Amino acid sequence: MTASPPFAAVASVAEGDTQDSVVVSCLNFSFPFSAPVIHNLSLELPRGSRCLLTGANGAGKTSLLQVLAGKYMVGEDAVRILGRPAFHDIQLVASGELSYLGPQWRRDIAFAGNNVPMQGDIGAGQMLFGVEGVDPARRDRLIKLLDIDLSWRLNRVSDGQRRRVQICMGLLKPYQVLLLDEITVDMDVVGRLDLLAFFTEECEERGATIIYATHIFDGLERWPTHFAYLEGGRMLKGGPMSGIPELQTDGKLLHVVEGWLRIEKAERRRLAAEPAKPAPKFTAPFMPSKHMAFFR
Numbered sequence: 001m002t003a004s005p006p007f008a009a010v011a012s013v014a015e016g017d018t019q020d021s022v023v024v025s026c027l028n029f030s031f032p033f034s035a036p037v038i039h040n041l042s043l044e045l046p047r048g049s050r051c052l053l054t055g056a057n058g059a060g061k062t063s064l065l066q067v068l069a070g071k072y073m074v075g076e077d078a079v080r081i082l083g084r085p086a087f088h089d090i091q092l093v094a095s096g097e098l099s100y101l102g103p104q105w106r107r108d109i110a111f112a113g114n115n116v117p118m119q120g121d122i123g124a125g126q127m128l129f130g131v132e133g134v135d136p137a138r139r140d141r142l143i144k145l146l147d148i149d150l151s152w153r154l155n156r157v158s159d160g161q162r163r164r165v166q167i168c169m170g171l172l173k174p175y176q177v178l179l180l181d182e183i184t185v186d187m188d189v190v191g192r193l194d195l196l197a198f199f200t201e202e203c204e205e206r207g208a209t210i211i212y213a214t215h216i217f218d219g220l221e222r223w224p225t226h227f228a229y230l231e232g233g234r235m236l237k238g239g240p241m242s243g244i245p246e247l248q249t250d251g252k253l254l255h256v257v258e259g260w261l262r263i264e265k266a267e268r269r270r271l272a273a274e275p276a277k278p279a280p281k282f283t284a285p286f287m288p289s290k291h292m293a294f295f296r
């Protein structure tokens with residue numbers, strides 16, 4: 001019997017559509033007045049792919065997602081989403097084609113024209129039905145999938161319940177590229193697994209492309225088609241899952257990533273323990289006498 005491949009191949013939703021949804025080319029990025037946080041990073045994701053983005057705290061995952069979401073200006077060729085520059089083409093976000101869901105409790109919902117607070121005394125139903133131009137069947141399905149009670153007041157629910165409403169808001173429009181920054185941390189196991197299954201369907205049936213940054217690998221073994229592991233802002237491992245031999249065995253994802261993280265941590269500690277090197281002694285270069293005269 002032939003063993004089934006551990007990871008599903010990228011869905012061939014768009015036969016003949018050869019353009020990658022996400023193309024990052026030699027991206028370098030720094031916050032203002034700070035040291036660089038992303039170094040020479042490249043990544044190509046075809047339509048329909050699901051990329052797991054991981055790495056230690058501070059590796060640069062959030063920074064990368066925010067750059068991809070067009071929140072910071074980078075060169076027009078450094079980040080292309082659906083063939084367009086992420087920062088310069090404001091229609092990408094305004095149309096809902098590019099959607100970013102982060103851990104914060106406020107979010108810009110460009111198509112709703114608001115910076116929507118998620119913690120005020122607002123009803124869940126009021127929020128979800130207040131967004132215009134939404135397919136009612138999609139909204140109903142999401143409300144059911146996320147188990148949302150429309151009578152919830154957002155200032156009187158648990159973090160996990162509020163998160164469900166936030167996620168629902170972010171998914172109402174059928175995005176083409178979805179960037180998820182650790183959004184399932186406070187969801188229960190069933191809610192999280194149902195959501196992951198929904199994302200798989202979105203990629204396979206609609207050709208959506210998803211990048212999901214997380215430290216939680218439960219239920220993710222067979223989920224990604226692509227992988228990106230960042231270390232200190234550099235892409236240490238990346239590309240299709242099939243190109244990363246260590247990840248070809250079922251059930252090994254957590255184990256393999258833990259191994260990389262431990263090596264990284266040990267190296268960080270080793271470097272921190274090294275005695276500070278004395279500053280190099282300055283020795284004046286040899287100068288022929290005719291040049292010495294110049295300095296007098």
Ligand SMILES: Nc1ncnc2c1ncn2[C@@H]1O[C@H](COP(=O)(O)OP(=O)(O)OP(=O)(O)O)[C@@H](O)[C@H]1O
Binds near residue numbers: 031063
């Ligand atoms: N607004 C900012 N200004 C300056 N530096 C920042 C800013 N935000 C993040 N950084 C720095 O950028 C680096 C990457 O941070 P980032 O939040 O992208 O990491 P991360 O991989 O998402 O971490 P975590 O897993 O903890 O969420 C860190 O060294 C951080 O200190």
